[in-house]
Amino acid sequence: MVKVAVIGTGFIGSVHARNIARHPGAELVAVSDVNVELAKKIAATTGAKAVANVAEIFANQDIQAVLIATSTDTHVDYLKRAADAGKAIYCEKPIGLDYKEAEQAVSAVRAAGVPVMLGFNRRFDASHAAVKEAIDRGDIGKVEIVQLTSRGPKPPPISYVKVSGGQLRDQTIHFFDLLRWLTKDEPVEVYTIGASLVDPAIGQAGDVDTSIVSIRMASGALCQIDSSRRAAYGYDERVEVFGSEGMVESSRQSFRGFSLYKGGQILKDGLHPGWFERIEGSYFAAIDAFLNSLEKGTPPSPSLEDGLRAQLIADKATESMRSGQAIKIAG
Ligand SMILES: NC(=O)c1ccc[n+]([C@@H]2O[C@H](COP(=O)([O-])OP(=O)(O)OC[C@H]3O[C@@H](n4cnc5c(N)ncnc54)[C@H](O)[C@@H]3O)[C@@H](O)[C@H]2O)c1
Missing domain, CATH: 3.40.50.720 (NAD(P)-binding Rossmann-like Domain)
Structure with missing residues (x-):
């Protein structure tokens, strides 16, 4: 215990x-x-x-x-x-x-x-983990394009934004980690554009609420991550990995998987109302993994080094957004 x-x-x-x-x-x-x-x-x-x-x-x-x-x-x-x-x-x-x-x-x-x-609890999401298993089995061949999306549902309080390090270090960082974990590859170049389109107070606090990050990986694969602090239709999180022999995705998930077929229409449930509802299960799974590693004496994963690497990518992505230049990331 x-x-x-x-x-x-x-x-x-x-x-x-x-x-x-x-x-x-x-x-x-x-x-x-x-x-x-x-x-x-x-x-x-x-x-x-x-x-x-x-x-x-x-x-x-x-x-x-x-x-x-x-x-x-x-x-x-x-x-x-x-x-x-x-x-x-x-x-x-x-x-x-x-x-x-x-x-x-x-x-x-x-x-x-x-x-x-x-x-980095998203590594413990069952759908994202299934994507990783497919890549690791070689189902899609050589990875060529990774598309990651994290949108909404609504901006956090401005008091949170001010001590968050900014959208790229706070929200998008989960996806920098997912990218490395899924591909077992490292970003070598990053280019970011960002804007405050959702809440002017976020812009006034020196942050963005909407961003697109383009990344070149050491293997040559290309990645794009779009992040928004608002989605008018619930929380939209997607992972798509395209390879030489196929494509694998962890797609948008509906709230309950409920559909009503009536007349000439099919009425389906929308997305989860919030990001937490979408990935809630991964938090317990992450704690479980932590406790298991302590019990067995094995190194916990994601590690401190994983945290530092994601932090470096987030910093370089932020630097690119501020300078308007593509930034190289040392291997
Ligand atoms: N892994 C995830 O998906 C995920 C999700 C949400 C938040 N987070 C991270 O968790 C952290 C907290 O986020 P949150 O959404 O719970 O924010 P929050 O504002 O709801 O909670 C932060 C808490 O920290 C307390 N606090 C602040 N300074 C303190 C100090 N010096 N000593 C003790 N308590 C202090 C505050 O009183 C507050 O209760 C952030 O770093 C955030 O990036 C991670």
Whole structure:
């Protein structure tokens, strides 16, 4: 039974806390948040202790693992403190606000030698995993084009946007990771265009809410990722990989798979109302993988290095968007 504490009990931290609490291989010992009321609320529903001073969590020798789900601008500090305290770590994406601070944190964490998993939960989505299996089996031959889409459903609060690192580091980063994982290949060049088309407040905060990233991979394959903070028809996430011998996709998913056939029409359910509903199952699967790796003593995956690589791509994509130039990414 792995004893775990969750730091940050906002939206996603609450999801993780509930998943850990119901996992048979874990005990949720403590939760903490600067907003103590939030921590108390999740403590009341999970049986964990709400801790006002997070230092108590790091000092508690019984706690073996911490899950960092605070806002992005605090990850680096908590990663270092958790590693210093010798805890195993599950850290939400991204590692930090930019590559430089992420790299510094990674050096400190590597030196401590603790196991770390990055919260790239989409790798645990059953449809995306089936795409990977097909590619790995050679079903589509040599990968030539990858198209990834993440749209909507509605922009996060502006307070979230301001501490997120920007759309490419916050939203699109999941797809930079998926791209590497699916293809076992590395981006070598990136070109990005972006705009604030959805919410002028996002533009005023120096971010974009709509972007298209074009990527050349080391193998020569080409990739395009489009991201939007709004879709008027629900959450639209798609993965399509085109190869020399075929194509494989993880397509748009409807909410319930329900259809009504009547008269000359077929009325089908639309997409999931939100991104969370679409990929909800992958969060438990990711926590399960983390706990299993701790139990077996195998390195958790996605790793800290995967997090750093995705962070580098996100930084280069952001640099390209700001400069209007294609940017090379060192291998
Ligand atoms: N893997 C995913 O799909 C996914 C989904 C959503 C969010 N995230 C990531 O999770 C993180 C949190 O996102 P969210 O949507 O839950 O945001 P949120 O704003 O709902 O929650 C963040 C929480 O962190 C708390 N907090 C801020 N600074 C703190 C500090 N110094 N110490 C303790 N608590 C602190 C806030 O009070 C808040 O409750 C972000 O880094 C985000 O990128 C990942």
